[in-house]
Amino acid sequence: MSARILDGNALSADVRAQLAESVQQIKARGVTPCLVVILVGDNPASAVYVRNKVAGCEKAGMRSLRFDYPADTDPKLVLDKIAELNADDTVHGILVQLPLPPQFEEKEVLEAISVDKDVDGFHAENVGRLSQGQRAFFPxxxxxxxxxxxxxxxxxxxxxxxxxxxxxxxxxxxxxxxxxxxxxxxxxxxxxxxxxxxxxxxxxxxxxxxxxxxxxxxxxxxxxxxxxxxxxxxxxxxxxxxxxxxxxxxxxxxxxxxxxxxxxxxxxPMTITMLLANTLESAQRAAE
Ligand code: GUN
The missing domain is CATH 3.40.50.720 (NAD(P)-binding Rossmann-like Domain)
Incomplete structure (x- = not known):
């Protein structure tokens, strides 16, 4: 007997259609969900993922911003950008694409992101919340x-x-x-x-x-x-x-x-769909 296929394309299309409706509702209240994606270096796989994440946002009616840095960037520049984005109320999700070049301390970068905007769910506090069954962004x-x-x-x-x-x-x-x-x-x-x-x-x-x-x-x-x-x-x-x-x-x-x-x-396809869902949830929390 052949196994049932669990179709991620079909499920993803259903969930994204629901998300797009919710995005319209929150936009009608004057809030446009916004994801910022930061890419450092020229890893070709990362470039494809980032492109798909930005395109996914736009298709769902969300705003997305992308910041690209060369591979030899001083980590301080990226940390300063994250601090600026943390303070920007129009930004609901911040994602730094991994892996980072070797001069970066991954943990330092992930933990610079505000817990409330950590839509990847990689911040140690979100990981801790998940492990204790508290409200968190799930990876x-x-x-x-x-x-x-x-x-x-x-x-x-x-x-x-x-x-x-x-x-x-x-x-x-x-x-x-x-x-x-x-x-x-x-x-x-x-x-x-x-x-x-x-x-x-x-x-x-x-x-x-x-x-x-x-x-x-x-x-x-x-x-x-x-x-x-x-x-x-x-x-x-x-x-x-x-x-x-x-x-x-x-x-x-x-x-x-x-x-x-x-x-x-x-x-x-479900990975990017859940990223969009987390970004929407962050915007909804901010609008509460
Ligand atoms: N690199 C591989 N997978 C992921 C992911 O889900 N998020 C980020 N930020 N980087 C990745």
Whole structure:
């Protein structure tokens, strides 16, 4: 049997249509949600993400501003810009695209952003609030995964969930959100012994390791929901070389899993959608 496809493009279009309506409502009250995106350096993947974030805002009727800095920028310039944006009441979200060049201290930059404008949810205070179940901005990718699970009627409460990857951007906040939704969560990573023993137990398997087509059908429990956060290129020498692929070997896993996200068209579109949702929420809080 072939797994149900959890369609991130379709869900994203639905959520963005609702967001666009809410944006019109808050604009009618004189507030235009505004996201500022800061990009330092010339990482080509970051440039694509930033372009998509700015375009997503504009399509939803929000304002977006973009500040680009060369790779050798003095961090103080960026910190000064963040301070200026923190003080600007017309700005509701501030995002600094990662990774930053080596002269930057990532933590210093992320924590310079006002907690109330930290729509990426990376500030230590937002991370702490999330871990304590308080109101916080949730990091966009794991937040999008939770929406995909909900829209796909996947029962999270009581499920055995396995997250592969322990990054601050995906793995750790993902584990936190699943725990809060009632799952029993295991976080696996590069040091995990016998990964397959863990993945085969998972009712929900979230894969965020950045290794093309790493999870194969024999590693998956029959009927499991498999969420692929990976975004890679198919390595040279394999069929469809150079095309986009996830961390999951879709061809073999789809015959075992009960539900699966494709790459592209699964988690990816949800990430920017949740960024727009966080920006709108920030504007709504500011207008309260
Ligand atoms: N780099 C990779 N993913 C992200 C993200 O979600 N936000 C930011 N700011 N940088 C990233």
């Amino acid at each position: 966009c990718t794991p937040h999008g995964v939770m929406k995909l699970l909900a829209a796909g009627d996947i029962d999270v409460s009581g499920a055995d969930a396995v997250v592969i990857g322990r990054s601050n951007i995906v793995g750790k906040p993902m584990a936190m959100l699943l725990t809060q939704a009632g799952a029993t969560v295991t976080v696996c990573h590069s040091k995990t012994r016998d990964l397959t023993a863990h993945t085969r137990r998972a009712d929900i398997l979230i894969v965020a390791i950045g290794r093309p087509m790493f999870i194969t059908g024999d590693m998956v429990k029959p009927g499991a929901a498999v969420i692929d956060v990976g975004m890679n290129r198919i390595p040279a020498g394999l069929p469809n070389e150079g095309k986009l692929c996830g961390d999951v070997d879709f061809a073999s896993v789809k015959d075992v899993a009960g539900a699966i996200t494709p790459v592209p068209g699964g988690v990816g």
